[in-house]
Amino acid sequence: MEIRRTGGASERPEMTVTTVNPVLRVAPAAPAEAAAHFRARLAFHTDVSDVAAALAADGDPGFVVLDSRSTGSWDQGHVPGAVHLPTALIAEQAERLLDRNVPVVTYCWGPGCDGATRAALALAELGYQVKEMLGGFEYWAREGFEFETWQGRARRAADPLTAPVEGECGC
Template sequence: MTSPTSITGHPVLRVPPASPAAAVAYFGASLAFHADVSDVARALEGDGDPGFVVLDTRSGASWDQGHVPGAVHLPTDLIGEKAAALLDPAVPVVAYCWGPGCNGATRAALALAGLGYQVKEMLGGFEYWVREGFTFETWEGPERRPADPLTAPVEAGDCGC
């Protein structure tokens, strides 16, 4: 009996890689839609205006449990009703929700784009913000946890990527 991989090749290359031109288009588009947690944190740590606003799209209870410092709180379900009062349409928005297992930030980004906002989704959401060791705020004040060595280098300032 012949295994499926011997007929079609190794599973990794069963579907061949995209052409370089297609890869440039795809990965370029991906970067236009997504922001990395560490890049967002680095931009917010600077002295000046980062050029974007961070938007927490979770519930009030989730916000109280912890959020990115300086973020605007606007739950996804309220975007249509309250975005104009809280967000400047001339300023790009970086939206986040809980983490990679949640598509709340994706739904929020879709709603914001539909209203004419430039928007990116923060990959990893609040979960990876905390796991990478960045300061967050709770109803009790600022908090910071040690970086998870599976998500961020423990000894270095950044991952070098």
């Protein structure tokens, strides 16, 4: 808000409200800084579509997927081929279940859960290369990818708010 005085000292100041665009209240970073930030972000994160595409391609995807949730959650549904290792057990079991030379992609329930982040931190502290799968199991299922449950394989129709109904998103 801006206060502008008009008239003499005995008059009330005129109030002028200047609206600031909330998007540009803080100026965008310089292009080189932005590029460094987004490159770093991609070093730490991947998304369910990219993980699904890599797993569906012929050959070794070059990473292992790790579900860091409880056994009950795992039984409700998990990414096919994922390793089940709850975060609380990473310190004692990671070396037995994971190869330090193979990057690990962690996931938990969804974007409202920090479980995959805690699992990624635990693995990084043990010397593993790690990325977090954004969206977690929630978006895996919502985007229509096949998942496994204790009863077998299942798939839901893609949610049109999270994935294209037909074709690819193009991103």
